[in-house]
Amino acid sequence: xxxxxxxxxxxxxxxxxxxxxxxxxxxxxxxxxxxxxxxxxxxxxxxxxxxxxxxxxxxxxxxxxxxxxxxxxxxxxxxxxxxxxxxxxxxxxxxxxxxxxxxxxxxxxxxxxxxxxxxxxxxxxxxxxxxxxxxxxxxxxxxxxxxxxxxxxxxxxxxxxxxxxxxxxxxxxxxxxxxxxxxxxxxxxxxxxxxxxxxxxxxxxxxxxxxxxxxxxxxxxxxxxxxxxxxxxxxxxxxxxxxxxxxxxxxxxxxxxxxxxxxxxxxxxxxxxxxxxxxxxxxxxxxxxx
Amino acid sequence: xxxxxxxxxxxxxxxxxxxxxxxxxxxxxxxxxxxxxxxxxxxxxxxxxxxxxxxxxxxxxxxxxxxxxxxxxxxxxxxxxxxxxxxxxxxxxxxxxxxxxxxxxxxxxxxxxxxxxxxxxxxxxxxxxxxxxxxxxxxxxxxxxxxxxxxxxxxxxxxxxxxxxxxxxxxxxxxxxxxxxxxxxxxxxxxxxxxxxxxxxxxxxxxxxxxxxxxxxxxxxxxxxxxxxxxxxxxxxxxxxxxxxxxxxxxxxxxxxxxxxxxxxxxxxxxxxxxxxxxxxxxxxxxxxxxxxxxxxxxxxxxxxxxxxxxxxxxxxxxxxxxxx
Numbered sequence: 001x002x003x004x005x006x007x008x009x010x011x012x013x014x015x016x017x018x019x020x021x022x023x024x025x026x027x028x029x030x031x032x033x034x035x036x037x038x039x040x041x042x043x044x045x046x047x048x049x050x051x052x053x054x055x056x057x058x059x060x061x062x063x064x065x066x067x068x069x070x071x072x073x074x075x076x077x078x079x080x081x082x083x084x085x086x087x088x089x090x091x092x093x094x095x096x097x098x099x100x101x102x103x104x105x106x107x108x109x110x111x112x113x114x115x116x117x118x119x120x121x122x123x124x125x126x127x128x129x130x131x132x133x134x135x136x137x138x139x140x141x142x143x144x145x146x147x148x149x150x151x152x153x154x155x156x157x158x159x160x161x162x163x164x165x166x167x168x169x170x171x172x173x174x175x176x177x178x179x180x181x182x183x184x185x186x187x188x189x190x191x192x193x194x195x196x197x198x199x200x201x202x203x204x205x206x207x208x209x210x211x212x213x214x215x216x217x218x219x220x221x222x223x224x225x226x227x228x229x230x231x232x233x234x235x236x237x238x239x240x241x242x243x244x245x246x247x248x249x250x251x252x253x254x255x256x257x258x259x260x261x262x263x264x265x266x267x268x269x270x271x272x273x274x275x276x277x278x279x280x281x282x283x284x285x286x287x288x289x290x
Numbered sequence: 291x292x293x294x295x296x297x298x299x300x301x302x303x304x305x306x307x308x309x310x311x312x313x314x315x316x317x318x319x320x321x322x323x324x325x326x327x328x329x330x331x332x333x334x335x336x337x338x339x340x341x342x343x344x345x346x347x348x349x350x351x352x353x354x355x356x357x358x359x360x361x362x363x364x365x366x367x368x369x370x371x372x373x374x375x376x377x378x379x380x381x382x383x384x385x386x387x388x389x390x391x392x393x394x395x396x397x398x399x400x401x402x403x404x405x406x407x408x409x410x411x412x413x414x415x416x417x418x419x420x421x422x423x424x425x426x427x428x429x430x431x432x433x434x435x436x437x438x439x440x441x442x443x444x445x446x447x448x449x450x451x452x453x454x455x456x457x458x459x460x461x462x463x464x465x466x467x468x469x470x471x472x473x474x475x476x477x478x479x480x481x482x483x484x485x486x487x488x489x490x491x492x493x494x495x496x497x498x499x500x501x502x503x504x505x506x507x508x509x510x511x512x513x514x515x516x517x518x519x520x521x522x523x524x525x526x527x528x529x530x531x532x533x534x535x536x537x538x539x540x541x542x543x544x545x546x547x548x549x550x551x552x553x554x555x556x557x558x559x560x561x562x563x564x565x566x567x568x569x570x571x572x573x574x575x576x577x578x579x580x581x582x583x584x585x586x587x588x589x590x591x592x593x594x595x596x597x598x599x600x601x602x603x604x605x606x607x608x609x610x611x612x613x614x615x
Contacts, residue, residue, distance in 0.1 A: 024414075028433075031432035034444070038446075049456065052461075056458075096341060099338070100337070103331040107330065125597070126597065128571075129589070131577070132583050133353050133587070136352070165341060169338060222440055225442055225555075244442055262443035270435065270438045273434050
């Protein structure tokens with residue numbers, strides 16, 4: 001293993017190291033514990049869930065809560081709605097952000113700084129406040145194009161696309177800048193067209209950055225609660241975060257169902273994270289030198 | 291210079307993507323169409339503009355417009371014409387004592403979350419560099435899990451952990467029947483725990499990656515010169531991590547100032563009698579629950595202005611650290 005800045009040195013103390021290891025393990029356990037509790041509770045039978053003395057294990061794991069969540073509450077449908085929105089947002093946002101990032105890191109032109117600042121400002125805007133005008137905008141669009149009106153997944157896709165783009169462009173710009181220009185120059189001398197350079201040279205080299213950026217777009221779209229809550233009025237087109245609220249009852253919460261639904265909602269993000277985790281860490285490190 | 295190279299260059303004309311200056315002037319063999327007169331960067335920015343102008347810029351403009359109108363349910367349904375009322379929505383908001391309470395709460399809550407997130411994240415990042423392979427992987431894995439967990443599920447799990455009757459926290463502490471969300475401060479504290487749990491991994495992983503990116507040779511050289519750990523940290527690590535720290539701090543401010551889901555879900559829309567409102571939720575409640583859209587818009591505009599102040603500080607500090615924008 002390579003010696004890291006903090007570990008290198010003569011005074012590296014065995015006891016200190018053991019202590020640090022212990023602290024790290026304890027912190028790791030504390031951090032994952034809520035997720036463990038979520039999965040465990042989703043697997044617990046009804047009686048154990050409502051017990052006033054919950055145990056950190058179960059002897060009778062059951063899939064009943066999952067069955068209820070998916071069957072009775074139509075959670076499968078909400079899951080697919082969420083997935084459709086998130087996938088479309090990730091793919092389209094990656095494509096658009098890539099082009100914009102190239103423009104903003106490879107060219108010099110007038111108003112470039114202004115445009116960059118606008119992308120930054122867009123991140124500051126509390127998008128929840130924009131629900132007010134967007135509600136009316138989407139309502140009006142709906143009378144022309146119902147596929148993008150209220151209670152349509154199209155409206156959620158567009159809105160989430162708009163809100164994941166500024167950060168994606170901002171982040172991706174650093175990745176594009178990190179690719180040496182000499183590679184493009186060489187390709188150009190070999191007669192490659194502009195499109196070829198963009199698509200065959202730059203795109204693969206920025207792919208890790210796109211993976212890292214996609215994580216943020218995915219999370220934005222997948223987590224969106226306020227737009228799903230305001231723009232989707234019928235239950236058929238609801239996405240997971242807003243649909244989860246259905247399990248909360250004024251008298252007695254169905255915790256088993258809530259935990260099963262929460263587990264189902266967390267799994268895709270976890271899978272996505274594990275897939276791109278390597279790129280994410282190296283990508284963030286790459287942004288340091290930007 | 292070989293002739294072939296020159297032709298190849300000329301073929302890709304004026305606004306060449308790689309090196310705008312220095313290239314041969316636009317004397318390509320192809321006849322330039324009318325579209326080719328538009329510079330390439332604008333073509334590349336066009337898709338982003340097509341999404342952002344109608345779905346971000348226009349609503350932002352509408353938000354400002356709404357805030358100077360009288361716009362409630364009758365106007366929204368189209369029965370009553372809208373009416374220009376100038377700044378009266380703003381005077382209403384600023385004259386309302388509740389607004390100032392909510393503003394204070396928002397600032398205090400965001401500040402606490404930012405500081406706690408940074409403290410936990412930075413400590414863990416340093417810790418990661420000092421531990422063995424397995425503890426490091428465990429902490430990374432745990433942090434990725436907390437980071438990946440959607441705000442909604444994070445909220446529901448913690449609500450269950452804190453549940454009055456069947457929550458684990460009460461069982462462990464022996465405080466059965468205690469409602470953590472009843473008291474204003476304990477409710478805020480519990481939401482803050484969830485926010486920090488969600489956001490410290492970003493700080494930890496970013497800073498850890500930053501520390502890893504510092505070349506070992508620099509640190510070794512300093513050590514050979516007799517620098518101690520503290521000196522190395524202060525004189526070498528901190529300056530090199532500065533750009534990253536700025537990013538991490540500002541991102542935390544942006545995120546924590548705009549927390550919506552956790553507050554809304556965990557406190558049931560802003561707590562008992564609105565005791566746990568933050569500006570974001572406050573604006574939402576005014577607009578969609580009280581159906582006073584223009585008042586909600588005014589709050590939204592004020593909040594945007596406050597966050598823009600933060601942007602200005604960010605841009606200035608970037609400029610000062612010599613970063614090219």
